[in-house]
Amino acid sequence: MTTARPAHLPSAAFFQRPRPTAEQPLVVMMSACLGGVGCGVDGSTNGDHTGLRSWLVRPEVRIVKFCPEHFSFGTPRLTPDNHGGNGFDVLDGKARSLAEDGTDWTAGMVKAAYEMRDRALREKVDLAILMDISGACGSTVTYLGSRFAADKVYQQGPGVAAAALIRAGIPVISQRDDRSLRMLRDLIDGTQLLEEERDHWEKEWYQGYFGK
Numbered sequence: 576m577t578t579a580r581p582a583h584l585p586s587a588a589f590f591q592r593p594r595p596t597a598e599q600p601l602v603v604m605m606s607a608c609l610g611g612v613g614c615g616v617d618g619s620t621n622g623d624h625t626g627l628r629s630w631l632v633r634p635e636v637r638i639v640k641f642c643p644e645h646f647s648f649g650t651p652r653l654t655p656d657n658h659g660g661n662g663f664d665v666l667d668g669k670a671r672s673l674a675e676d677g678t679d680w681t682a683g684m685v686k687a688a689y690e691m692r693d694r695a696l697r698e699k700v701d702l703a704i705l706m707d708i709s710g711a712c713g714s715t716v717t718y719l720g721s722r723f724a725a726d727k728v729y730q731q732g733p734g735v736a737a738a739a740l741i742r743a744g745i746p747v748i749s750q751r752d753d754r755s756l757r758m759l760r761d762l763i764d765g766t767q768l769l770e771e772e773r774d775h776w777e778k779e780w781y782q783g784y785f786g787k
């Protein structure tokens with residue numbers, strides 16, 4: 576198992592672009608819950624993400640919010656996870672997305688993933704900031720099988736919607752990727768404040784879990 580830098584993160588070259596302006600904003604697709612929409616399975620925003628939005632929501636950034644699970648299943652809803660593989664495998668018909676009661680949600684997850692991808696392409700999205708661990712929006716780590724299992728297992732690789740975005744060539748950052756988020760903030764602010772921040776794949780938990 577490799578614990579190298581995942582290819583879906585924005586490259587160093589991505590951050591070399593000119594600083595965005597109100598006239599030429601950076602276009603960012605966000606998991607709608609990260610954007611403050613109560614579209615989590617329980618109608619919540621899956622935590623408090625006001626810190627992220629405090630520097631991201633500004634005229635130099637145009638945000639496109641989308642919740643793939645809400646698109647297909649509404650809110651509130653059961654929680655889906657991917658069984659037998661990650662989001663790439665689900666798109667390829669090699670794995671399934673099952674709700675927590677075992678109902679097969681594969682078709683709805685795939686439909687929502689391609690809807691999210693198509694919206695991103697229409698809106699000319701530069702990158703996406705998505706909620707890791709979600710069976711739809713996860714980018715670096717998701718559950719392999721149900722998260723409610725007593726012996727829950729994590730897997731590398733994206734959820735279904737993130738996989739569709741990645742295959743369309745859109746870089747993805749998660750809420751856990753502190754290095755990439757700092758580099759993005761520096762690009763937007765015109766500062767160079769990156770210090771010891773690390774992306775999720777560089778942190779002890781990831782290296783310990785997947786490096787065995």
Ligand code: SF4
Pocket residue numbers: 605606607608609614615616621641642643644645706709711712
């Ligand atoms: S599917 Fe994505 S946008 Fe919707 S609640 Fe889950 S993580 Fe948030």
